[in-house]
Amino acid sequence: MSTETDTTDFEFDESAVRRKRRLGKAFLGLCVAATMVGIVALVALLVDVIVEAWGWLTWEFLTYPPSQVVEHYNPANYGDLPTGPGGMYPMIVGSIYLIVMTAVFTLVLGVGAAIYLEEYAPDNTLTRFIEANITNLAGVPSIVYGLLGLAVFVRALQTGQSLIAGALTLTLLILPIVIVSSQESLRAVPDSMRQASYGAGATKWQTIRNVVLPEAIPGIMTGIILALSRAIGETAPILMVGAATTMFAPPQLTDPTGPFGAMPMQIFEWAKLPEDEFQHVAAAGIVVLLTILLLMNAVAIYIRNRYDPRS
Amino acid sequence: MTANGGGPRTVSTSESSRSGSEFESDRSVSDEAPLGGPDASETILESRDLDVFYGDEQALQSISMEIPEQQVTALIGPSGCGKSTFLRSINRMNDLIDVARVEGDLRFHGKNVYDEDVDPVALRRKIGMVFQKPNPFPKSIFENVAYGLRVQGKDDGDVEGKVRTALERAALLDEVEDQLDSSGLDLSGGQQQRLCIARAIAPDPEVILMDEPASALDPVATSKIEDLVEELAEEYTVVIVTHNMQQAARISDKTAVFLTGGRLVEFDNTNKIFENPENERVEDYITGKFG
Numbered sequence: 001m002s003t004e005t006d007t008t009d010f011e012f013d014e015s016a017v018r019r020k021r022r023l024g025k026a027f028l029g030l031c032v033a034a035t036m037v038g039i040v041a042l043v044a045l046l047v048d049v050i051v052e053a054w055g056w057l058t059w060e061f062l063t064y065p066p067s068q069v070v071e072h073y074n075p076a077n078y079g080d081l082p083t084g085p086g087g088m089y090p091m092i093v094g095s096i097y098l099i100v101m102t103a104v105f106t107l108v109l110g111v112g113a114a115i116y117l118e119e120y121a122p123d124n125t126l127t128r129f130i131e132a133n134i135t136n137l138a139g140v141p142s143i144v145y146g147l148l149g150l151a152v153f154v155r156a157l158q159t160g161q162s163l164i165a166g167a168l169t170l171t172l173l174i175l176p177i178v179i180v181s182s183q184e185s186l187r188a189v190p191d192s193m194r195q196a197s198y199g200a201g202a203t204k205w206q207t208i209r210n211v212v213l214p215e216a217i218p219g220i221m222t223g224i225i226l227a228l229s230r231a232i233g234e235t236a237p238i239l240m241v242g243a244a245t246t247m248f249a250p251p252q253l254t255d256p257t258g259p260f261g262a263m264p265m266q267i268f269e270w271a272k273l274p275e276d277e278f279q280h281v282a283a284a285g286i287v288v289l290l291t292i293l294l295l296m297n298a299v300a301i302y303i304r305n306r307y308d309p310r311s
Numbered sequence: 312m313t314a315n316g317g318g319p320r321t322v323s324t325s326e327s328s329r330s331g332s333e334f335e336s337d338r339s340v341s342d343e344a345p346l347g348g349p350d351a352s353e354t355i356l357e358s359r360d361l362d363v364f365y366g367d368e369q370a371l372q373s374i375s376m377e378i379p380e381q382q383v384t385a386l387i388g389p390s391g392c393g394k395s396t397f398l399r400s401i402n403r404m405n406d407l408i409d410v411a412r413v414e415g416d417l418r419f420h421g422k423n424v425y426d427e428d429v430d431p432v433a434l435r436r437k438i439g440m441v442f443q444k445p446n447p448f449p450k451s452i453f454e455n456v457a458y459g460l461r462v463q464g465k466d467d468g469d470v471e472g473k474v475r476t477a478l479e480r481a482a483l484l485d486e487v488e489d490q491l492d493s494s495g496l497d498l499s500g501g502q503q504q505r506l507c508i509a510r511a512i513a514p515d516p517e518v519i520l521m522d523e524p525a526s527a528l529d530p531v532a533t534s535k536i537e538d539l540v541e542e543l544a545e546e547y548t549v550v551i552v553t554h555n556m557q558q559a560a561r562i563s564d565k566t567a568v569f570l571t572g573g574r575l576v577e578f579d580n581t582n583k584i585f586e587n588p589e590n591e592r593v594e595d596y597i598t599g600k601f602g
């Protein structure tokens with residue numbers, strides 16, 4: 001570089017820079033607009049559902065079984081009903097059981113697979129092939145998992161149209177997502193931690209159990225809960241394995257081979273009915289489902305913040 | 312905490328029968344063992360024609376040297392010459408690198424650690440390690456130091472006593488005595504490094520490998536670590552990589568100079584290396600003409 005100052009290098013008319021800056025601003029505007037479309041759509045949807053459900057979502061709605069008669073859902077009529085109000089209690093319980101069982105299966109299978117792939121499997125073509133296909137599986141439509149569940153669990157393994165078949169099908173559905181997100185959490189554990197552990201004379205398993213897992217658990221749990229909150233809203237796969245559209249008594253956790261139902265099924269059922277009032281009932285069901293979903297996400301965020309050993 | 316003596320300790324007279332050949336690599340210290348003075352010590356680690364490869368790249372070329380027991384051996388040389396690689400091949404940390412491959416012998420108490428029947432985990436329980444970047448676990452100070460004891464199954468007796476002793480030796484106890492339950496990550500960089508040293512010595516290994524333990528620290532913390540290394544050598548064998556010539560001169564008994572290409576060019580008593588090196592390139596390196 002020459003030491004003499006070339007005056008043309010120091011032009012104050014930076015039109016080129018200004019043009020670039022304008023381009024940057026335009027791009028920023030585009031991004032903001034894109035974000036707004038998403039947010040506005042979501043808020044509009046939420047407001048619409050909540051307005052529909054307003055007045056129909058009561059404590060009784062949460063604690064009573066459903067009814068065929070639409071008047072039974074109207075809080076104004078609660079006083080003079082021979083049978084008690086209508087609600088979605090069995091389906092709430094069904095969804096919770098379904099999710100709890102799915103959570104247990106997913107935790108064992110998903111974290112197990114992730115640990116194997118990330119920590120044990122040799123880095124060869126086969127492993128990479130398996131990993132690529134797990135990622136692909138995450139994109140398979142959920143109804144395909146429903147068909148798989150029907151063929152494998154309901155028919156071949158003879159579970160019947162049961163709670164366990166539903167839970168296993170949902171497990172298959174979210175397993176790829178959980179494996180991938182758990183692998184990412186394991187990969188995020190700094191190698192210096194592993195080296196510190198091996199350097200202190202730890203075996204591989206000791207290193208995984210004492211150092212890697214504690215570091216990765218918050219991320220793994222967050223991934224699992226977010227996947228479960230997707231599973232709880234799924235209708236197609238449980239429809240395929242024969243979830244009931246209406247249940248008057250909650251499923252039994254002690255009898256996992258018994259019939260089962262879940263909130264999305266009931267909401268779908270209500271939404272199909274011709275009476276206008278049932279649209280309000282369906283909206284009330286959606287609000288309940290969304291609330292549970294948001295609660296689960298809140299728990300995920302809490303776990304991420306609370307158990308992050310670095311904060 | 313007191314510094315040990317002052318200048319580097321002389322251990323034995325220097326090897327006399329040396330050719331001027333630049334890459335004479337199978338120079339053996341055992342030749343001089345009979346010449347050793349009163350504090351001459353046994354060889355604990357011996358490298359014989361050790362080659363290390365990363366994939367097709369050869370990082371170490373036929374390294375042969377003998378590291379004496381209960382002394383400080385410094386490894387110096389320009390960046391990328393294979394010092395860390397050599398250090399990691401001693402306790403088989405290279406096993407963790409997929410592409411790394413080791414040929415030749417590395418003997419610990421006369422036994423080649425690359426023999427089939429050697430369990431690297433058992434080896435690492437005898438040869439502790441301190442890394443360049445302090446890497447405490449996100450656990451309490453106490454649990455950091457107790458980690459080696461726990462994983463090695465040495466935590467049945469007086470864990471608390473052992474932890475305190477290790478912290479004391481690492482010159483950290485006074486500073487953390489009443490916060491043993493707080494996180495190791497809350498300490499300063501220098502304290503974290505001393506915590507890592509405490510973690511390495513708590514299970515009472517025979518050898519401690521240190522890879523530039525003070526490179527990320529300020530001068531005060533560095534001098535604390537240096538004092539510590541000298542004290543550790545009273546009980547342990549210390550092999551330390553450093554980029555800092557003065558540090559090598561101050562704390563080590565023996566110095567090995569690696570030069571580019573992964574060759575060991577000169578290995579001798581520290582005094583000899585710094586005052587009167589045989590090899591011209593070593594002299595250039597030490598006087599800062601290159602590297």
Ligand SMILES: Nc1ncnc2c1ncn2[C@@H]1O[C@H](COP(=O)(O)OP(=O)(O)OP(=O)(O)O)[C@@H](O)[C@H]1O
Nearest residue numbers: 365370388389390391392393394395396397408410
């Ligand atoms: N994990 C690895 N994979 C591939 N090559 C490596 C790896 N680690 C080191 N190398 C190569 O081996 C050679 C020696 O590296 P090494 O880290 O041992 O050098 P060093 O002397 O410790 O350098 P520095 O003083 O910078 O730490 C370098 O050429 C480096 O690129």
Ligand SMILES: [Mg+2]
Nearest residue numbers: 394395396522
């Ligand atoms: Mg290095």
